[in-house]
Amino acid sequence: MSSSDGHAHSSRHPHLAEHFETIQQQDYAARLGMWLFLGTEVLLFAGLFLGYTVYRHFYHATWHACSQALNVWMGMGNTLVLISSSLTVALALWAVRVGKKNLAIGMLVFTIICAIGFLCIKYLEYKHKFELGELPGKWFRAEELMQYPAANMYFTIYFLTTGLHAFHVIVAMSVLIWVMKGIIKGRYTPDYFVPVELGALYWHLVDLVWIFLFPLLYLI
Amino acid sequence: MAEATTTDSAHANDAHQHSTKSYFVVWIILLACTVLTVLTGRTDLSHLFPSANIVLALTIAVIKASLVVWYFMHMREAAGTNRIVFVTSFVFLLVMIFGVFGDLWTRSPMTLPYHTPTTEGPEIMVPEGGHHAPAHHE
Numbered sequence A: 001m002s003s004s005d006g007h008a009h010s011s012r013h014p015h016l017a018e019h020f021e022t023i024q025q026q027d028y029a030a031r032l033g034m035w036l037f038l039g040t041e042v043l044l045f046a047g048l049f050l051g052y053t054v055y056r057h058f059y060h061a062t063w064h065a066c067s068q069a070l071n072v073w074m075g076m077g078n079t080l081v082l083i084s085s086s087l088t089v090a091l092a093l094w095a096v097r098v099g100k101k102n103l104a105i106g107m108l109v110f111t112i113i114c115a116i117g118f119l120c121i122k123y124l125e126y127k128h129k130f131e132l133g134e135l136p137g138k139w140f141r142a143e144e145l146m147q148y149p150a151a152n153m154y155f156t157i158y159f160l161t162t163g164l165h166a167f168h169v170i171v172a173m174s175v176l177i178w179v180m181k182g183i184i185k186g187r188y189t190p191d192y193f194v195p196v197e198l199g200a201l202y203w204h205l206v207d208l209v210w211i212f213l214f215p216l217l218y219l220i
Numbered sequence B: 001m002a003e004a005t006t007t008d009s010a011h012a013n014d015a016h017q018h019s020t021k022s023y024f025v026v027w028i029i030l031l032a033c034t035v036l037t038v039l040t041g042r043t044d045l046s047h048l049f050p051s052a053n054i055v056l057a058l059t060i061a062v063i064k065a066s067l068v069v070w071y072f073m074h075m076r077e078a079a080g081t082n083r084i085v086f087v088t089s090f091v092f093l094l095v096m097i098f099g100v101f102g103d104l105w106t107r108s109p110m111t112l113p114y115h116t117p118t119t120e121g122p123e124i125m126v127p128e129g130g131h132h133a134p135a136h137h138e
Helices: A023-058 A060-069 A072-097 A101-132 A151-184 A194-219 B002-017 B019-041 B052-072 B080-105
Strands: none
Touching: A023 A060, A023 A151, A023 A194, A023 B080, A060 A151, A060 A194, A072 A101, A072 A194, A072 B019, A072 B052, A101 A151, A151 A194, A194 B019, A194 B052, B019 B052
């Protein structure tokens, strides 16, 4: 649609929805909505962190022994993968804002590869846990941890938190693929990049949750 | 109008030109923090003070999270309302965690699930041979 017809709406932004006065107002509403959503996401994980805290307090020795049973190198590898992909998604947003389309696509491709890499490492970890029987509830059958009371509860919380997080990785990855399609089609430009920004914010949230999950589950 | 748009985006570009450097600096700090937390995480630091390990690990995690929120998530250029929203959710997170801690720290030992009355608590009363009053068997 051309915007050069010289009428009152000539300056109307092509991506501006009818119910907003200006593009600034629309961007402001979109960002506020996203931060509200991120706030609810923080509180969603907060419930699980709280469960972790309570059981850790009740079964301190169990928690210590079970966290030592996790593979710290895989956890560390996943932390490095997520931190680096957080950098590249931030660079992708910057590239869109300065109009470097190809750089933006390249950065998003790298981010998506990191997301897949994260899920592959997680898969290997889960597979190992299944082999050892370090599983939640009645499926728990790991001989060397049997002596610790409520060791199965540790793995309930481990699978709940990392599983919900992995689900977020998959959703965020899908959002980034969708955003990348928009960049390839030329929909997002230095004049209109808010969807890219919100997708990047969601990816950063995934990183943020992992920053807390990693030390709590693997280290202490 | 077209002119104004160009200046606006040029302005935004300027503001963003120098921030890629800060992204890389933040990334290096985040990597360093990760290595530091792994190195200290599985070393026993309890000779410093009882919960030194968890305090250090959470401090590093909070520093990392703040860097991600402030630089990568652009909180430093975000509107005031967005800051309030995010900070409020963290405040409620703390209220929730410390509210529960208030309960945990002030509990009577008998209400804790790991509590075994035979080793720490008052003596357990075992009924013997159908007697319902087990005290004084000697």
